[in-house]
Amino acid sequence: MPAIAGIRLEFFIFAVILVCVALLHDFTMWVALIGLVSLLCAKWFFVPDFSLIEHLLGNAQHEGEWRIMLNLIGLLFGFGILAKHFEESRLPDILPKYLPDDWKGGFVLLILIFIISAFLDNIAAAMIGGAIAHVVFKGKVHIGFIAAIVAASNAGGSGSVVGDTTTTLMWIDGVNPLHILHAYIAAVCALIICGVIAAFQQDKHQQIIKDAPSGITVDYKRLLVVGLILISAIITNYLFDFPALGVWLAILVGSLFVDTPWSELKNAFSGTIFLVSLVTCASLMPVNELPPASWSTALILGFVSAVFDNIPLTKLCLEQGGYDWGVLAYAVGFGGSMLWFGSSAGVAISNMYPQARSVGNWLRHGWHVAFSYSVGFAILLAFMGWHPHAPHKTSPTSSIITVETK
Known part of the structure; x- marks a missing residue:
């Protein structure tokens, strides 16, 4: 070459x-x-x-990318249907009753997205949050707030092994879930910073609906399908490392008693093809080694993950060992929020808000994401230091190397 x-x-x-x-x-x-x-x-x-076939399907030395690709395709299409079910359930229409009237309403919404993402995939959290925002802000959602929705979904999943693909990958590879948990120190700080700024941006752009319309009837059948999709995704992710399987099983079961918005597949088509193509390109990069594991390497990987798929980056880090897994989880998880195509949550929500597909506008209006990432990272190091673990595959107890950042 x-x-x-x-x-x-x-x-x-x-x-x-x-x-x-x-x-x-x-x-x-x-x-x-x-x-x-x-x-x-x-x-x-x-x-x-x-061989492209070997690259996708794998061989004796290489696992193959087929599982990741199939999961991405299934989740992006499936959560598009989930978001439409949630919107048509009319539940978002009555939420203004429970959200504060001013800028704090947008901030509370971001907190809810953060919490949801800790238990669900970040794509689902972003799509649900995007559907609510579309209703309570009358469809006029500021790009800075869209960026904050993606950041909140990625932040919420950064400390949970079921909240993000990268943390799930760490868990499957043998990392103790407790060694990831302290990522929430940085994630919460970053959420507060970018969340407050984005909430003010949104309030200035379009204020939240102060009162819910009267006479709204919630469609509980559609809410049942939404719950079924989410629960099935969690179960199949835990059992088979294949959440997309549960999503589509639930969608098919739900189609037996409620009309399914199949037209959403068309709306999600271009975004899904884009992300899968970009992830495939990233997986073809000859990245065979990383710089020595350190807090500065983890910090840089956060910025790199905004343009480079964080899944192969995480794989390389797992093979290399010597990382503080909580710091790395925050970096590669939240870092992808800095650009709209830096994470699957960003690509998914851009299907709902096409105006977000502008790097210039994302950076100009969503500057607070990169700023909050840096501040959150600094706070995490200041409070916890850098505690790299020995390679977990060779040391089941994951004994801690006594290296600290002063």
């Missing part, structure tokens, strides 16, 4: 893809698809033994 200044061609192609995504945000699906084809052509031309 050709290299310039020691940097292989794949990285240049991937950089061009990301630049084009930033500039051509109205054609992101086509940019990602053309970029993927270009990357595959380079692989086939310069690496004769490269």
Whole structure:
């Protein structure tokens, strides 16, 4: 594979893809698809033994990417239907009764998204939060608040092994769930900072509905389907590491007693193809090693995860060992919120709010996400220090290396 200044061609192609995504945000699906084809052509031309089938399905040395891809596709399409069920249940219409009338209403909503994401997938939390915001703000949701919704969903999942794909991956790989929990110190601080700023942005842009309309009847059948989808996702994630299976089983069961909004599949199509193409491109990068494990490496990985899929990054960190898993979970989880395509939650909510597909607008109005990430990281180090664990695969007790950040 050709290299310039020691940097292989794949990285240049991937950089061009990301630049084009930033500039051509109205054609992101086509940019990602053309970029993927270009990357595959380079692989086939310069690496004769490269096999896309083996890369996706795996072999004796490589697990394959099929499970991650299939889960992403299933979750993005499935949670699109979930969000529509939740919206049509009319429950969001009566929520203004229980949310504060001023900027605090938006902030409380972000807190609810944070809590939901601790128990559910961050995609589901973001989609539910986006559906509520669409109703209580009359469809006029500020991009800064959209960024905060994504940040809240990623922050809520950062300290829970069932709240985010990366933390679930750590758990499956053998990391003790208690060694991730302190990520919430940084996550809560980051939520407060970006949440308050975004709530003021939204209140200035469009105030929350002060009173719920009268005569609303909640459709409890649709709420039942929403609950069934979420519970099934948790169960199949725990049993089979395949939450998408539970989502679609629940959707099919729900279709027996309530009308299913199948039209949402069309609305989620472009965003799903975009994310799957981008994740596939990221998985093709020849990233075989990382810098030595340290708090500064974890900090940088948070910014990298905004443009580079955090799943392969997390895999590399697990293989390398020597990380403070709570610090890393916060970094790669919350860090993806800094750009709209940096996490699956961001891509999912951009299907609901297409105006969010602008890197410039996201950075300009959602600047508080990167700021709160940095502050949260600093607070976590100040209170907890850096306590890297020995490689958990070779040390079942995960004895702590006594290295601290002063």
